[in-house]
Amino acid sequence: MGLTIIGCGYVGETLARRLQPRRPSLDLTLTTTRQERQVALSHLADEVMICDATDPEQLLKSLQKTHTAVFCLGPKGNQQVDEEGYRHTFVDSFRCLRSLLPQLPQLRQILYTGSCSVYGDANGNWVDETTPACPGPGHGSVLLESEQLLGAINDRTVCILRLGALHGPGRDLNKRLKNLAGQERQGEGNTFTNWVHVDDAAGALEAAVDGQWSGVVNVVNDKPIRVRELVEQSLARQGLSPVQWTGGLEPQSSGRRIRNHRLKQLGYRLLHPNVHQSGVFSTNQVP
Numbered sequence: 001m002g003l004t005i006i007g008c009g010y011v012g013e014t015l016a017r018r019l020q021p022r023r024p025s026l027d028l029t030l031t032t033t034r035q036e037r038q039v040a041l042s043h044l045a046d047e048v049m050i051c052d053a054t055d056p057e058q059l060l061k062s063l064q065k066t067h068t069a070v071f072c073l074g075p076k077g078n079q080q081v082d083e084e085g086y087r088h089t090f091v092d093s094f095r096c097l098r099s100l101l102p103q104l105p106q107l108r109q110i111l112y113t114g115s116c117s118v119y120g121d122a123n124g125n126w127v128d129e130t131t132p133a134c135p136g137p138g139h140g141s142v143l144l145e146s147e148q149l150l151g152a153i154n155d156r157t158v159c160i161l162r163l164g165a166l167h168g169p170g171r172d173l174n175k176r177l178k179n180l181a182g183q184e185r186q187g188e189g190n191t192f193t194n195w196v197h198v199d200d201a202a203g204a205l206e207a208a209v210d211g212q213w214s215g216v217v218n219v220v221n222d223k224p225i226r227v228r229e230l231v232e233q234s235l236a237r238q239g240l241s242p243v244q245w246t247g248g249l250e251p252q253s254s255g256r257r258i259r260n261h262r263l264k265q266l267g268y269r270l271l272h273p274n275v276h277q278s279g280v281f282s283t284n285q286v287p
């Protein structure tokens with residue numbers, strides 16, 4: 001069986017590492033748009049191809065032998081990417097994929113790591129896969145359009161995994177939050193955030209491949225957490241001064257709490273059910 005991971009950044013590379021024990025019976029192809037990454041990824045796959053997914057020739061070549069395509073795309077660059085950048089990365093890639101499908105009869109399964117941001121703001125309420133996506137204008141609406149392009153493919157098994165915010169090795173929350181120590185912040189920090197460890201993102205992808213999952217599946221941990229709680233716990237564990245919440249109008253909406261019932265029903269067991277149990281607040285950083 002051939003599996004190709006299009007886009008081997010944080011999630012894609014974690015999935016590739018997870019699939020190593022299944023080689024060589026699994027024929028694994030990875031893609032990158034950069035020559036230097038081609039070398040760095042070479043030990044993880046049978047083949048590492050240069051592929052910009054918006055380029056029909058390159059995408060066709062990358063998928064020609066494969067039964068399963070896993071799209072782990074993300075906009076390039078370290079800076080915040082605007083809506084157009086998102087559109088180019090996701091919408092243009094999936095338009096390109098759709099145009100190639102008649103030439104890819106052996107490609108049976110398509111998976112995509114999307115985002116829970118398509119739900120938009122739900123006033124802090126719970127949402128699940130049956131809740132209509134309502135992202136409002138901007139990045140979220142581009143991601144919804146991307147999902148719709150894939151969702152309209154009806155002669156292959158398509159699964160859209162809506163990921164929560166990622167954390168894990170290399171994206172440590174303590175490091176990301178420590179600059180807030182002792183600062184004043186407007187509001188009460190009431191916005192809900194939804195997280196998933198990168199090992200669970202990759203684990204759910206592997207389970208989705210094996211189980212032939214289809215449709216939309218939220219991939220988040222069990223416990224949405226308010227910004228205030230997230231920051232307080234991280235700073236306390238690092239022995240740093242707390243944030244002073246000054247009250248008044250919340251600068252952000254209340255967010256939403258994402259349910260993962262479908263993920264559980266499909267049989268996936270989270271390795272990191274909440275951010276506290278994940279080792280993300282690693283105790284070795286406590287002075």
Ligand SMILES: NC(=O)c1ccc[n+]([C@@H]2O[C@H](COP(=O)([O-])OP(=O)(O)OC[C@H]3O[C@@H](n4cnc5c(N)ncnc54)[C@H](OP(=O)(O)O)[C@@H]3O)[C@@H](O)[C@H]2O)c1
Binds near residue numbers: 033165
């Ligand atoms: N990060 C989060 O917290 C988060 C939250 C919710 C959902 N997600 C979803 O998960 C996806 C993956 O996240 P990630 O953190 O793994 O992203 P990432 O680390 O930025 O990796 C994405 C990879 O996509 C590749 N890429 C970019 N443009 C491409 C193109 N046109 N054609 C082919 N490959 C292209 C890049 O690979 P090269 O540079 O090697 O070419 C990049 O390394 C996100 O885009 C999003 O849909 C992420």
